[in-house]
Amino acid sequence: MQAPQSKEEKQLDAGLEGLITKVHDLKNQIAAFINKLETEYETLNWPSMLDNFALMSGQLNSLKQLLRGDKMPALRNFVLFPVLLSQDPDPHLEKLTEGRVVSCNHDLVPDYLRTKPEPEVEEKINLIANKAANVNIETATKQLNSLNKITSNLLDIINSSKDEWENDAGQKGSQPQTSQQQDTTNLVAAVTKGLRLRRPDPSMQQMQAGPIHSMQQVQNPRPGMGKMPSAIKTNIKSGSAHPYQRP
Known part of the structure; x- marks a missing residue:
């Protein structure tokens, strides 16, 4: 019990x-x-x-x-300590650890139940701690100011990017623009008043109208010319008396 x-x-x-x-x-x-x-x-x-x-x-x-x-x-x-160490698979332990630990053996227990870092890691931590302890106050102040400056610049960049993302998100959420007011105004002015339309080139217009004008001259001659004159001249004079006139 x-x-x-x-x-x-x-x-x-x-x-x-x-x-x-x-x-x-x-x-x-x-x-x-x-x-x-x-x-x-x-x-x-x-x-x-x-x-x-x-x-x-x-x-x-x-x-x-x-x-x-x-x-x-x-x-x-x-204090957490293993009750039993075994090389045999433990289904309950495997289920609790979602398949990461199959058995509680001598190889895994030192890593999973360790209360201090590994000797190599602990040695590196001690070196870093000793190096930090030997830094004088002036050097530490300069490094701290430099770090604060870098952090401030990063915050400014992040805030600026945040504003741009919020503006882009707001524009995407709004209805997309399908027309430009200035283009619409110019189009209406061009249709109603001919504003900003290019005038035809006079030389090009004359070249295009030249052959048509010549054909009209051939088909419709000018009214002042009339028929072409004949090369033979006839001169008819009226007589004083008719030769067969009765006395």
Whole structure:
């Protein structure tokens, strides 16, 4: 028969259950974001990425508040250690870890239950910490000012790009323009008043009208000329008396 749980054990179980839920939600959000980066990289834009970062940041803050809450016991006071190490597959462990850990063996336990970084990582951290401790105040101030300047420039670029994206989004949401008022005014003025229309070239007009005018002259001669004169002249004079006239 199992002994009844104490108040602290009940509080630990409830806190761990909420912690597992928060971590599961954060894991799903990170997996969805990675999937979006791998499948939608051609159409992915910066506002969408900012939305994903905001969701992950909110879930991290929620997880931090849960760890700092009154209902969550101090996890640093508890020790986690494996009860059994085995090379045989564990279906329950595989299900809990979604197939990442098949068995709790000697190779995986040092990595998954490690409370300190690996020796190589710890050595690099110590080198960086010693280097940061040896930097004098003047150099640190210059580097800090340079970093603040770069950050300020980046914020200006981001804010400017944000304004452009919002303007583009507003223009896409509005009805597209299908006409220009100035073009419409010019077209109406051209039809009604002939405004801005090119006048015909007089030389070209004369060249086009020349053959037609010549044909009209041939078909319709000018009225002043009449018929062509004959080369033989006839001179008819009236006689004083008719030769066969009766006396």
